[in-house]
Each structure stands twice: as structure tokens, then as C-alpha cells.
Amino acid sequence: MDLILQQSINAISLGGVYAMLALGLAIVFSIVGLINFAHGDIMTFGGYGIFLALAFGMSPVSALAVGIGAAVVMALTLERTAFRAMRGADVVTLLITSFAVSEILKVLFQNGISARPVPISFPSAWSGTYQVGGATIGVVPTVSIIVALASLTALTLVLRRTATGMAMRAAAEDIEMLKLLGVRANRVVAIAFAISGLLAGIAAVIWTAQRGSVDPMMGFFPVLKAFIATVLGGLGSLGGAVLGGFVIGILEVLTQAFLPDSLSPYRDAIVLALVIAALLWRPDGLLPAKNANRS
Template sequence: MEYVIQQAINALSVGGEYALLALGLAIVFSIMNLVNFAHGELITLGGYAMFFAAATFVGNPVLLLPICVLTAVVAAMLFERIAFRPVRNAPATTGLLTAFGVSIVIQNALVIFVATRPKPVPVPSWMQGTMSFGGFNLPVVQILETGATVCAVAGLVLLLTRTNLGLAMRAAAKDFTVVRLMGIQANRVILGAFAVSGFLAGLAAVFILARRGAVDPLMGFTPVLKAFVACVLGGFGSLLGAAAGGLVLGILEVVLQATLPSDVAGFRDAIVFLLVGAALIWRPTGLLGTRAELGDKE
């Protein structure tokens, strides 16, 4: 029973991580129709901010956590202002190529000017411990990540339903032209969406670094790839679908890791993607996506 509970917490933790990143991708996509593949570099930049802060002026590891989140938020807003705003009215493929370009530039800049080897990042010691509940010992970082995901999703719901910025973002996701005709500034709405996506990426980065203990230039690639898969699985354009897709993907990974024989466990990701592909054959628009009638193909 203890093993089952630990694996359940692990599944919720991994799924929560993917959900945070998928929500960051989905909120930008819903407004700008842009798949921001530079989203993973927000994780990397947050990690390097923690590393340099610890090496220079911050002695308390607890203070590094808000530095990581704040760096991701600022970096996301700079991405929007410098890279994505000039191509906002260009075709969608231009924005996609811009996102890839930003990702490649940052990765190579870190390789050239920092280092290719992982750099250790200090995290609070209490995040590495365990907590006892009814005789079960559970890792603190997994409990915190699950709780932080729930709080972040609840906060995002409140933002989108109780604030003027959130209502403007929801309206922009439906019809941006009408929103602009009503006098709402497009720059403010889009910048707000990128700030929210940066916050979610920074929050996920904290827990990724707590488990890894080190940062490297390519650290953000795999998480953002899996977050993209989670968005597709849940239904791109649906925030609820992105969160659900992230949880489902995390649960699949943990279940397969716990049940597959050791000689097959190395194919876990391939099996996960195969299952995702099968689900998309059944639901081409994602688990919570809306089906659009496009007519018969000639």
C-alpha cells in the first residue's frame, strides 16, 4: 500500500509539472495562436539566475526560489517585447520559426558564454527531505509540487474570472479584433499572457531544479516538448485540456515506469507517445478539444 501511495504522489507531482508548463504554452497559444517553443528556455534562465545569485550575493537558498520565478517572468516579457511583437501580424509559421530561433540563440549563448557542463544549484534542504503521514514517508518536493500546481491552477482561474486583465485575456482568446475595437490595449493583454506563462514556467523550474540539483543549457528542451505533447493530448487552445493532458501524461509515465520490466523500461517514452498517438486517433482534437467540421477531403 505504501508503494502505491508513493507512486500516486509521484504521478501527481510529475503530472503537475507538465500541467504547469502546458498551461503556460496554452495561454499564449489561445491568444496569439503561437506555439512558444522558447518556453523551455524560461526554465533554463531561471536556473542560471539561481546559480549566479547563489555565487554572488544570495546566501540563503530560500531567497533563490523567488529569484528563479521572477527571472522567468521578466524573460517571458522580454521575449514578447523583443522577439514576438515585431512578427505579431506575420503568418503563424513566422512566429513558430521565431520561437525556435529564440530557443536556439539562448541555448548557444549559454553554451558559449557560460558552460556546457551542468552547474550546481543550491535548494533549501527541507525540499530534499521526506514527510511522514500515517506511517508513509513521502518526498517533500513531490508534495509541494502537487500543492503548488493546485494553487497555481486555482489562482489562474481566479485571474481569468475575477480580474479585468483575465477577462480581457479570455475575450481575446475568442475574438481579438472585437477586444481591440472595445478599446482594450492589445499589448497589455498579450504581455499579461506572457507574464503568466513565465510565472508558471518559473514555478515548474523551481521543482525541476529541486530534483535535478543542477542547470545546463539544454535543460528546458525535454520539459517543453512533453508540455507540447500534453497540450495536444488535452486539446490545444483549452486551458483545462492543457492541465488535464499534463496530468494524464505524468500518470502514464509513472505507471509505465513502475510496471514495465527493467529490460523494457528504457522504451517508456516511446510507449507513452504511442499511447498518446492512439488517443489522438480516437480524439483528433484532444481529450477536451472541440471538433471543427472541415468537410470531406477530395
């Protein structure tokens, strides 16, 4: 029972990170049709923001705020300089553009900072543990669950209760109609990128706190898993992205914890096989977007 509790905390913690990244991908895709593979580099930029802030003597809390702000600024910068001019292009062109931007950023990180991981020192209390019954629970996974759920809840309220959120949801349905109604599409898209950057920055905080370091490839694998989560949940579906993120996180932790040693090298393959099986059952995803079948 204690092992199940401990692994459940770990699973929800990892799933929360994937859910935030997947939601950032889904928000941008639902509005402009861009699968932004540079999203992982936005997360990495946030991690380097934390590293540099600490290197300049800022307090840990201030450094985390700097990291989140750096991710938001990077997301807005990419939207304005790289993606705005490509808006309206076909999916393949947008995909190639995002890959190119991602590779450029990785090269800049490698040559401008370091190709190797650079350590980030957080207070020792942040890496502590506490006991619940016979289970040993980490402070960071617990905090990451709270932060992830609070972030997702706050974003849900913004999307459903504010004029900006309603404009974003309307843009996801039909951005051309939104323009005809006199709404500034550039502003709506920029806000979507800012929110995706905010989520990537929060994910960077959680990821670096767990790893204790940042490197140019830090965001690649989490965003790859987040992309799989968006497909599993239903490409373009915000709720599906969150659900897919938690499902992928839970599957990863459970397979790592309970697979026999002989099968542990095949953990990722088993997780992906389960995802494929789910997509064979529901080709449009677990919670498909309303416009998933539109031509």
C-alpha cells in the first residue's frame, strides 16, 4: 500500500509536467495549427534563466520567477520573429519552421553557455522527504503536483471566465470569423504563445528542481512525451492534452515501478504500444476536439 501511494505521487507529479507542456502545445496548435517543437527549447531557456539568475546572486524564489519570465519572453519573441510571418502556411511548412527554430536554439545554448549540464543549486529543504505511513514522499514531487494542478485550474478559469479566454476559444474554432468580428487576431495569438511560455516556464522550474541541472537537450524529451500526450488526448483538444499528459506520466511511472527487470529496457516501447492501442480504439484521441473531423 505504501509503495502504491509513493508511486502514485510520482506518477501524478510527472503527469502534471507533461500535462502543462501538452496544454501549451495544444493551445498554440488549436489557434494557428502549429505543432511547436521549439516548445522544449522555451522550457530549456527558462531553465537557463534560473541558472543565470542564481549565478548573479538572486534568491532562489526570485530566480524561479526569472526563469518563468524568461520562458514567456522567449515564447513571445519566437511568435513575433519566426512564426507570425508563417501564419497561414501549410502544416508541413510550419512543422519544418519549428524544427529549424528548435535546432538554432540548441546550437545557441551549446555554444553560448555549455554543451554539458550545468548544475543548479536549490536549498536542501527543497530536495527533502517526509513520511506518510511507511511511504517516503519527496517534497519536490508533492509541490509539483500542487503547482501543476493550481496552474491548470487557473488556466481553465481564464479560458472560461474571461473575455480573453473566450476570444482564444473562439479563435480555436474559427480564427477568420474572429477577425471579421473585429477582434485583433495578433493579440489573441500572442496571448496564446505567452500562456504556452508560462506553462513551459513552470514546467522548467519543476524539472530543474528534480534534476538539479540544465542542459541544451533538457526540454527535448519532455516535450516529445507531451506531443505524444496531445495526440493521445486528441490533437487540438485542451482537455485532451491535460488528460493525455497525466496518462503518459502514470504509464511511465507504473511501468518503471512494476515491470520485471527483464522487461525494464522495453519500458518506453511498452508505453508507446499502449498509446497505439488506445489510438486504434479511439483514432481521434481520448477527448477529441470538436473540430477534429473538419476538412
